[in-house]
Structures are given as C-alpha cells and as structure tokens.
Amino acid sequence: MEKQSRLLCSELCVQRRLFEVTLNCTVLAWKDIQIDKKHTGRAIYGAVKAGSHCVPVCEIIAVQEKEDDSPCKDTGKWQKVPQSPADSCQHAFTANRPKYLLVYINPYGGKQRGKQIYDHKVAPIFSRASISTDVIVTEHANHARDHLKMEADLKKYDGVVCVGGDGMFSEIMHGLVSRTQQEAGVDDNSMEETLMPCGLRIGIIPAGSTDCICYATVGSNDPVTSALHIVVGDSQPMDVCSVHNEDHFLRYSVSLLGYGFYGDVLTDSERKRWMGPARYDISGVKTFLSHRYYEGTVSFLPAEGNSGTPRDKMQCRSGCSICQQTSSDKLVSKNEDSVSDAECRDTWTVIRGKFLAINAASMSCACPRSPKGLSPSAHLADGTTDLILVRKCSRLNFLRHLLRHTNKDDQFDHSFVEVYRVKQFRFTPRYQECDSEVDLRESGATGKQFLSQICREHRACGCMPSQSNWNCDGEILPHTAIQVRVHSQLIKLFARGIEEQPVFEDLYAHCAI
Numbered sequence: 001m002e003k004q005s006r007l008l009c010s011e012l013c014v015q016r017r018l019f020e021v022t023l024n025c026t027v028l029a030w031k032d033i034q035i036d037k038k039h040t041g042r043a044i045y046g047a048v049k050a051g052s053h054c055v056p057v058c059e060i061i062a063v064q065e066k067e068d069d070s071p072c073k074d075t076g077k078w079q080k081v082p083q084s085p086a087d088s089c090q091h092a093f094t095a096n097r098p099k100y101l102l103v104y105i106n107p108y109g110g111k112q113r114g115k116q117i118y119d120h121k122v123a124p125i126f127s128r129a130s131i132s133t134d135v136i137v138t139e140h141a142n143h144a145r146d147h148l149k150m151e152a153d154l155k156k157y158d159g160v161v162c163v164g165g166d167g168m169f170s171e172i173m174h175g176l177v178s179r180t181q182q183e184a185g186v187d188d189n190s191m192e193e194t195l196m197p198c199g200l201r202i203g204i205i206p207a208g209s210t211d212c213i214c215y216a217t218v219g220s221n222d223p224v225t226s227a228l229h230i231v232v233g234d235s236q237p238m239d240v241c242s243v244h245n246e247d248h249f250l251r252y253s254v255s256l257l258g259y260g261f262y263g264d265v266l267t268d269s270e271r272k273r274w275m276g277p278a279r280y281d282i283s284g285v286k287t288f289l290s291h292r293y294y295e296g297t298v299s300f301l302p303a304e305g306n307s308g309t310p311r312d313k314m315q316c317r318s319g320c321s322i323c324q325q326t327s328s329d330k331l332v333s334k335n336e337d338s339v340s341d342a343e344c345r346d347t348w349t350v351i352r353g354k355f356l357a358i359n360a361a362s363m364s365c366a367c368p369r370s371p372k373g374l375s376p377s378a379h380l381a382d383g384t385t386d387l388i389l390v391r392k393c394s395r396l397n398f399l400r401h402l403l404r405h406t407n408k409d410d411q412f413d414h415s416f417v418e419v420y421r422v423k424q425f426r427f428t429p430r431y432q433e434c435d436s437e438v439d440l441r442e443s444g445a446t447g448k449q450f451l452s453q454i455c456r457e458h459r460a461c462g463c464m465p466s467q468s469n470w471n472c473d474g475e476i477l478p479h480t481a482i483q484v485r486v487h488s489q490l491i492k493l494f495a496r497g498i499e500e501q502p503v504f505e506d507l508y509a510h511c512a513i
C-alpha cells in the first residue's frame, strides 16, 4: 500500500454481475467484466468507459469492514491489511476531515425547508461518515451570530455548518470573525488593523432564496453535494471585506456590496419577504422601471501584481493559480512591510459621477439567476474585489446590461460600464460632500428634517439628491458613506471551488485501469 503503483485487486460479485476491483493509494476502481468483454466502448456519464468506474480514495465517505475475510490464495488479491498500514492509509485521507460539527439551521430561510433538508438529506450522510454534531435550530434573527460570538465552546468543534441562505451564512461568518478578533485582541473598529484569520471552516447547506455564496464556491446549490464537501474535509479560503463608516465598523461582506440598483432592489424586497424567493423578481422589475440615479464620488486603490483583471477570461476554478499565488504572497509579506504601510504608498484613483449602480463583487456572485455572476472573472481568494460602476444611461441600455448577466455576452462591454479590480474603496454620496452637511449635523437636525433641508439646498444647484442604501450580502447598511477594505483569505469554507466537468480522456488517464 505504500507505493501508488502497487495495486490490490479482486473480483466482486454484485447482483450477479462480476466486477474487477482495484485499489492503490489514490484510486479505487471497478469494471464490469462482462460488459468489458463485449467491447461496447460506449461512454456513460461518470464512467471511464462502459461498465468502468473509479473514485479517488480521498473522496470515499466511509469504509465498512466485512465480517467474512475469506483467505485469498492468489497474491495480489484482497488480503487483510495489517492494522498499522491500514491506519496510516486511512489517516492520510481522513486527516482534514471534521469529526465534530456545530450546525445552525434557519427554519425560515428560502422556502422554509431548512430543517427538512438537513434531517432527510444531510444528517444521514454525516452519520454514515461518523461525524458527531450539535444542532441548533435558530429561534430568531441573529441567534446563530450571537451564540457563536459569545457562547459556543468552539474548542470542541472542527467546523461550523449553516443550513439556510446567504443571510444565514452572513450571521455565521460575522459570529466567527468577530469571536476570532475578540480573542486575538483585534479592534475591528479600526480599518488599519490586520484581522486574524478564522481557524474553523464553515460549511454551507443551501436552503435560502439566492444561495449565491454556496453556488459560487461549489458550482451548484445542491445540499447533498455540499454535505459531501464537508464530510471529505475540503477547504476553500475566501476573501472578506470589512465595511466602515469613519471609525465605526459596520459589517463584513463576501459577495456583493451594491449601491443604487441592488440596494434599491433589496430595500423594496425586504417589505415583500412573505413572497419568498419571488420577491427579488418583483422588486427587480419595479426598481428597474423607477430608473433612479445617484451622484457621488468613488475612490479606490487598484490591485497590483499578478491578480489578473475583471475582463480577462481567467475564471476562478478549483485549485485556481491566482488564488494560490495570493496564499504564497501572503506568507512572504508577513516578513516584509505591513499591508497598511504598503498601501499608504499607493495612489488612490478618484471618480466622480452619476451612477445607476455601484457594485463591488468580491467573488463572481454566480447564482441560479445569473449563472456566470456579476463579475464572472472575480476570484474567491485573491485579496481583491471587482468594483463595477454603471453610469447613468438610458433604460434600454441598462436593460441590455442587466440581461447580459443571464447570458454569455460580456456585461462590461458597454460605454457606460467601467470595472476595476481593487483592494480598498470608498464612496461618498454627493449630498454628503456639500459643506451644508456639517452645518446640518451640528444643528442636530433629525433624519426627515435633514433630508428636506438637503433638498432645499440642492434645488439651488439643480441636482436631484437621490439616496440609496448599500446592499451588503443581502443586508441593508445604515450608512451611505462607506470605506471598504478586502482582507485576503480571512475565512475558509468546506468547499473546493467550482470544478470543470472533466473530459473523458482526463478521467481515463487519472484512473489508469
């Protein structure tokens, strides 16, 4: 068993069909001897050729030992492996696998099927893989976040699982990131602080309305696929943006930070929660028809180095070379200047204008509504976010841009769309750039008085003081002037990125049977 080339082989009879089974340290393969003899050669999905199948050893969920170990006469056939080599082989592929998980279920996410999905599809897989769990069905919003932040005995667990949508994931991520910073003595109100990466991995069992984080990290929103990624102990690092208003921490974001169109869609859809996932379609059309634009200033620090560009066609896939390069750069930079020193030397780009939408996508944001996502070439773990500015344009042009999110055409190929790969950005809405704001704030004006005074001010300068909200991974932010910084690979998921469908020849070469 020590050498990859060394094969164990045997014959296995299942329902009167005879299979030849081979095992080396990386692959377990079996082929139907009868089909093979007929030389049909017909390829079927998931098989190497008709009747031939293989599975990498590291993806085997569980091994059950049969009572009857009939002695083998021929050398090379199944033999009972002495306990110590068997243990070390098993250890090699179970080392990163979780043994004890803390599971939070949102019973009200998406179509309210979280509990059912977990009980029927996920729990049996965990139990088959001998994973122990503590399960908490949440009783109110922020239950999971606060439990993780203040109560949970995290030393016991190898990971945290959330059953729900992007909002539920956000709760888990906030709980875990905040807890990690608290324990490390990091002040999250300071934008300059380097945040401490989280030790525990997060698993997502999709049961929400959009499930964009699951879809963009796994390639599907299937609960069983996600459960299998957890069981085999996959690990996918992920960037997290911190969002501040001056010296005040607001929230973290991993997918979309959107002002204007996506902020307005969310604000409207929150009033329609009772509609379930359809609320986004109704609010999307309504917001599109309202065609509001927003003025302000966006400033950003462009990403440098080998991080690619948002318009290259280098999509982030399993084992992505750009994200791996970021991991090794991080190791080197630990011994060099601190990030903030280096960033102080960089120059900020400033863009002032009228926008229909300002979006920052830290990952592709692929989801069933938009299979390639808001920024198809964004990376999960490259330490950057793609800043997309959609300037004021006609309704028809904006519709063309939106529809390109749903087909293969390039949504950035419009004169009114700009996209930049950045590591920090700021936004200030126009009305807050006026000196009058300071006077109003100092005069102690309340929300409504404040806005009506701004409107009077702006009548004089002729602009429409429209105001939107930031959509931060599906939550509305209370401030419009924000500062954002990307924290490279701050968290890890039980995932491995999106896998390309392997071509027939690759599979055959991999299995080599």
Ligand SMILES: Nc1ncnc2c1ncn2[C@@H]1O[C@H](COP(=O)(O)OP(=O)(O)OP(=O)(O)O)[C@@H](O)[C@H]1O
Residues within 6 Å of the ligand: 105, 106, 107, 108, 109, 110, 111, 137, 138, 139, 140, 141, 142, 143, 163, 164, 165, 166, 167, 168, 169, 171, 207, 208, 209, 210, 211, 212, 474
């Ligand atoms: N027991 C609960 N009662 C009410 N709200 C809850 C409960 N548990 C969690 N929540 C909140 O429900 C919100 C939505 O949940 P979730 O993200 O699971 O589903 P969704 O909004 O339908 O999906 P998506 O976020 O993918 O659009 C979350 O922001 C979470 O804070």
Ligand SMILES: CCCCCCCCCCCCC/C=C/[C@@H](O)[C@H](CO)NC(=O)CCCCC
Residues within 6 Å of the ligand: 166, 167, 210, 211, 212, 255, 256, 262, 265, 266, 280, 281, 284, 285, 288, 365, 367, 369, 370, 373, 374, 402, 403, 405, 406, 471, 472, 473, 474, 475
């Ligand atoms: C009039 C035609 C409109 C056609 C538009 C198609 C464009 C679809 C792009 C979808 C991008 C989703 C980005 C994901 C953001 C999530 O963090 C967030 C939380 O779940 N979801 C939303 O805010 C929900 C946002 C839903 C937007 C529709």
Ligand SMILES: [Ca+2]
Residues within 6 Å of the ligand: 239, 362, 363, 378, 379, 380, 381, 382, 383, 384, 385
């Ligand atoms: Ca990124």
